[in-house]
Amino acid sequence: MTVDDRFTQDHRDLRVDPDDVVRSEVITGPVEDWTTDFSHTEPEYAERAPEIWDDLRGRCPVAHTERFGGAWLPTRYEDVAAIAYDTDRFTSRAIIASNFRPPKTTAPIGGSPPISSDPPFHHDARKLLLPAFTKTKTAKLEDATRAFCHGLIDDFGDREVVDAAAEYAQHIPIRVIADMLGFPPEDGPEFTRFVKNTLEGINDDHDDREVQSDDLFDYIFEQIRDHVANPRDDLTTHLINAELYGQKLEPMHVAGTMVLLLIAGIDTTWSAIGASLWHLAQTPSDRARLAAEPELMKTAMEEFLRAYAPVTMARLVKDDMEFAGVKMKADDWVLLPFPAANRDPEHFEQADEVIIDREVNRHAAFGLGIHRCVGSHLARMELKVALEVWMERIPEFTLACPEGVAWSTGQIRGPRALPLRLG
Amino acid sequence: MTLRIDETLCHGHGRCYDLAPELFGEDEEGYSTFTELTKDGEVPPEYAAKARLAAENCPESAITFKEE
Numbered sequence: 001m002t003v004d005d006r007f008t009q010d011h012r013d014l015r016v017d018p019d020d021v022v023r024s025e026v027i028t029g030p031v032e033d034w035t036t037d038f039s040h041t042e043p044e045y046a047e048r049a050p051e052i053w054d055d056l057r058g059r060c061p062v063a064h065t066e067r068f069g070g071a072w073l074p075t076r077y078e079d080v081a082a083i084a085y086d087t088d089r090f091t092s093r094a095i096i097a098s099n100f101r102p103p104k105t106t107a108p109i110g111g112s113p114p115i116s117s118d119p120p121f122h123h124d125a126r127k128l129l130l131p132a133f134t135k136t137k138t139a140k141l142e143d144a145t146r147a148f149c150h151g152l153i154d155d156f157g158d159r160e161v162v163d164a165a166a167e168y169a170q171h172i173p174i175r176v177i178a179d180m181l182g183f184p185p186e187d188g189p190e191f192t193r194f195v196k197n198t199l200e201g202i203n204d205d206h207d208d209r210e211v212q213s214d215d216l217f218d219y220i221f222e223q224i225r226d227h228v229a230n231p232r233d234d235l236t237t238h239l240i241n242a243e244l245y246g247q248k249l250e251p252m253h254v255a256g257t258m259v260l261l262l263i264a265g266i267d268t269t270w271s272a273i274g275a276s277l278w279h280l281a282q283t284p285s286d287r288a289r290l291a292a293e294p295e296l297m298k299t300a301m302e303e304f305l306r307a308y309a310p311v312t313m314a315r316l317v318k319d320d321m322e323f324a325g326v327k328m329k330a331d332d333w334v335l336l337p338f339p340a341a342n343r344d345p346e347h348f349e350q351a352d353e354v355i356i357d358r359e360v361n362r363h364a365a366f367g368l369g370i371h372r373c374v375g376s377h378l379a380r381m382e383l384k385v386a387l388e389v390w391m392e393r394i395p396e397f398t399l400a401c402p403e404g405v406a407w408s409t410g411q412i413r414g415p416r417a418l419p420l421r422l423g
Numbered sequence: 424m425t426l427r428i429d430e431t432l433c434h435g436h437g438r439c440y441d442l443a444p445e446l447f448g449e450d451e452e453g454y455s456t457f458t459e460l461t462k463d464g465e466v467p468p469e470y471a472a473k474a475r476l477a478a479e480n481c482p483e484s485a486i487t488f489k490e491e
Binding site: 369 | 434435436437440441449451452479480481482484
């Protein structure tokens with residue numbers, strides 16, 4: 001047996017050379033005009049993104065900004081879908097818009113395969129993950145997830161007000177993905193920090209961003225080394241042993257995929273659970289109906305995913321070109337706000353209304369095309385169980401103080417503070 | 424009544440096998456397949472509504488259901 005020495009090096013010697021990263025000026029502050037200066041990182045976007053999308057869709061369906069070194073924001077379903085399907089003209093080599101652009105040489109693999117990968121490599125990297133994330137496989141985690149949700153509610157004790165985002169929604173995906181990756185469950189607070197740094201710190205100082213990234217990869221490499229020494233039946237060991245084209249994976253492919261699973265697995269589902277509870281807390285008719293007719297959960301859940309889809313993806317434009325009447329330049333960011341697409345009245349009837357028994361719901365919450373969220377079956381299982389347990393245990397609840405609700409900024413949208421009054 | 428899954432469009436969202444497990448299954452990577460009941464691409468008349476619902480909910484419009 002040969003010793004696996006792929007992970008003995010410092011990841012700082014394996015990563016993209018920071019000198020090759022193209023940096024743009026960090027521009028923050030209130031947005032003057034959403035059509036020419038949009039920013040998904042400002043508090044106003046967190047507070048009222050759906051209104052902003054509706055406004056833009058009506059008068060400037062593809063908005064622009066000079067921030068982030070140049071970026072576009074399409075808001076029509078048709079445009080979002082067209083970009084998601086067009087992997088020839090839009091690359092996924094970076095999928096979180098920021099003031100860093102990784103060098104073109106990182107394509108087609110990217111920093112966190114397969115989400116950062118382009119065809120044809122993408123397909124092969126994705127196949128390594130798909131069998132672990134089917135509906136059948138993820139259903140096996142349902143009983144443990146249900147027990148964990150009950151435990152969280154038990155911990156509320158007899159308090160009348162709880163923060164459903166911080167004390168309930170957040171913990172569920174953290175526990176599930178920690179178990180799947182084989183990470184210590186008590187490291188949850190660290191995961192929260194990694195998620196916040198990666199997704200909400202996009203305007204942080206360049207040097208701080210590098211420190212944050214090193215912090216995350218230090219942790220991931222520590223977990224990988226522990227799994228190399230003590231293999232077990234989990235995704236980390238699976239990735240360490242996985243082969244592509246007859247070879248074990250490059251060390252940064254293993255680490256990058258683990259980063260993807262950790263980051264993308266947490267705040268997305270946390271957001272979906274929180275947004276659903278937020279809706280129910282302030283819509284007594286829907287809450288009462290769902291409590292009385294639990295079988296409605298199937299359609300209600302899909303409707304929450306449509307109306308409050310947490311995820312906006314990003315692409316980079318490959319070469320100068322024209323798209324939907326605008327002139328895009330090579331290396332411009334393009335955001336893919338799936339929640340904006342999901343509220344397009346051209347594509348959905350009564351798009352601005354939440355209809356919990358909507359039967360036909362062809363929404364794009366998990367993306368469209370080859371990058372369909374690998375974890376969608378897992379996310380649906382978690383959302384279903386989290387809402388079922390909550391409704392069973394706490395059928396009556398309201399917003400404790402609406403001004404206490406805080407939504408995240410950045411590409412993943414959901415409540416980060418959600419004070420609810422129980423009973 | 425016939426059913427078709429366009430394999431070039433299916434990306435494994437699984438709405439069809441969520442909504443109509445009698446008519447659709449998943450392969451080991453999560454892509455949609457026919458079941459024993461639909462293996463010839465034929466839908467028994469009593470499942471017409473379910474087949475329509477699955478087709479109408481596919482995010483990729485990968486399912487075609489012909490009712491004649």
